[in-house]
Amino acid sequence: MGLALTGALAGALAAAQVRAAEQFIPMLSYRVGPYAPGGSGFFGGYIDYLDMINKRDGGVNGVKLTWEECETEYKNDRGVECYERLKGKGPTGGTVFTPLSTGITYSLIERATTDKIPVISMGYGRTDASDGRIFPYIFPLVTNYWSQNTAKIKFIGMREGGMDKLKGKKIVNLYHGSAYGKETIPVLDLQAKKYGFEVKHIEVPHPGNEQQSQWLEIRRYKPDWVILRGWGVMNPTALKTAQKVGFPADRIVGVWWSGAEEDVIPAGDAAKGFISAAFHPSGRDFPVIQDILKYVYGSGSRGNMTDQSRIGQQYYNRGVIQGILTVEAIRTAQEKFGKGKSLTPEQVRWGIENLNIDEKRIRQLGAFGLLQPLKVSCFDHEGGGAVKFQQWDGERWKVISDWIASDQSIVRPMIEESAAKYAKEKGIKPREGISLGSDCGHYSENLKKIVSGG
Structure with missing residues (x-):
């Protein structure tokens, strides 16, 4: 008992x-x-x-x-x-x-x-x-942000009639003055060289509720497109200021952190026609x-x-x-x-x-x-990469594209090279083979040289 x-x-x-x-x-x-x-x-x-x-x-x-x-x-x-x-x-x-x-x-x-x-x-x-x-x-x-930007340039290329039509175009990257805002500068510079367009990076200091000087600079530069890399109050401010200087909303393409209802409703009519990236509706x-x-x-x-x-x-x-x-x-x-x-x-x-x-x-x-x-895998912590685009019609977001795949021929080499440099700086040995219960594959000899200081 x-x-x-x-x-x-x-x-x-x-x-x-x-x-x-x-x-x-x-x-x-x-x-x-x-x-x-x-x-x-x-x-x-x-x-x-x-x-x-x-x-x-x-x-x-x-x-x-x-x-x-x-x-x-x-x-x-x-x-x-x-x-x-x-x-x-x-x-x-x-x-x-x-x-x-x-x-x-x-x-x-x-x-x-x-x-x-x-x-x-x-x-x-x-x-x-x-x-x-x-x-x-x-x-x-x-x-990730680099994947999104390659999809964004693909989308702009589609709107221009083909990627070859990007040559000679002017694109402004209007970005939030933070680590978030600066994250895509390298990939945009690389794409500008590849496709032959000009890119001008213009910073907006946190939090972004004053942008008159930036948009006057944009008006003088006369870009074909503006990429809005905003966050929070910066987004409706950008759309309203763009309207004041006469830049059309349907030539502005935002990151997904610029593409929510809270970003466009406060801008009123100035937001109508604005386009943003999205990874969900x-x-x-x-x-x-x-x-x-x-x-x-x-x-x-x-x-x-x-x-x-x-x-x-x-x-x-x-x-x-x-x-x-x-x-x-x-x-x-x-x-x-x-x-x-x-x-x-x-x-x-x-x-x-x-x-x-x-x-x-x-x-x-x-x-x-x-x-x-x-x-997801040890090799790939992103796991997806596709992007859609949506447009604000004054009342709601309407999806205007199918899924657009990122250009991994640009993104993945940049990721691996940047990660290898970080590993060298921090003294990190890359995971290879079976590590932490995952199959990590093998690191290339070229990236091993970067990691080891060669």
């Missing part, structure tokens, strides 16, 4: 531990200041998705998802403070960080690598971190969004968005995609390390690096048309 009782108690304790298992997800959010629209929309969608998984599914194989926000104000030093505050919380520590800031991502690379905690910088961050052999803990998933018709409305906001419940009219907009849907990728990484890791238990950040890192979300799985997730297929 004693043995039976002991066994029963042990079984009950084990069952309680399974029921009590949780996965802690830290949130480096920002909901105040000039970039609050982007931060509040993104993290609202992210949190609502995690909340829906708990309420609809009981968590991930019985493991409840928990989270805590820390306000960074989109400032690098605050981002580091929040990282240090949250990284040790939860039963196994911070599962994965999503800074929603290229500057904060740069600031966390060495810390997160030392702490063995993954960082997802979906559609932003340091582009050469796409080479996971050098950056094992950093994941610029879905599509707006809209509420996706089954996954409908499930959020049902399980998180149904029956008078309150989700994370106080303004529910923003549900289904660009930043919100981007947060939902972040939620999908995070949960699918946890699910993938559980398949290897065990269901029903809290995973370590290192185990979740393996889950991210082994993500394989095909069209069938996207349909099962209720996200068909919202998320492109994604296959």
Whole structure:
């Protein structure tokens, strides 16, 4: 009887531990200041998705998802403070960080690598971190900035009647004065040489609510196209100022951080015709969004968005995609390390690096048309790379292109060379063969020479 009782108690304790298992997800959010629209929309969608998984599914194989926000104000030093505050919380520590800031991502690379905690910088961050052999803990998933810019030049070439028609054209790169804004200068310079167009880089100081001198310079330069690499208040200011100097909105192509409803609605008529890159659409018709409305906001419940009219907009849907990728990484890791238990950040890192979300799985997730297929590996921490383009008609975004693939003949050599130089500077030995549970392939002899100082 004693043995039976002991066994029963042990079984009950084990069952309680399974029921009590949780996965802690830290949130480096920002909901105040000039970039609050982007931060509040993104993290609202992210949190609502995690909340829906708990309420609809009981968590991930019985493991409840928990989270805590820390306000960074989109400032690098605050981002580091929040990282240090949250990284040790939860039963196994911070599962994965999503800074929603290229500057904060740069600031966390060495810390997160030392702490063995993954960082997802979906559609932003340091582009050469796409080479996971050098950056094992950093994941610029879905599509990186250099990929986007090659697709953007392809799109402009299509509008001009062919890539050969780019020769002699003038393009202005109007960029936010930050690490984010400067990230694409090298790839644009390279493309200018390849296709024969001129590129002029014009910086807009943070936060970007005064641009009169920049647009007067643009008017004097008379470019054929302007690439708007803005963020937050810089975007509607750019569109309104462009209208004042007579530059047409349909000759301005924005990055996806310039292409949300919050970027165009404040600009009024000045935004009509504006084009932006996108790696997902707006809209509420996706089954996954409908499930959020049902399980998180149904029956008078309150989700994370106080303004529910923003549900289904660009930043919100981007947060939902972040939620999908995070949960699918946890699910993938559980398949290897065990269901029903809290995973370590290192185990979740393996889950991210082994993500394989095909069209069938996207349909099962209720996200068909919202998320492109994604296959991540040690070699490739981007996993996707395709871009669509959308145009604002004064009321809503309309998709005006099919998926446009990035030009990896330009992007991948730049990534590998830049990553190899970083490895040489930091004394990092590239992962090769089987490393951290992933097949990393082999580094080329040329890049080995860069790493070794040859």
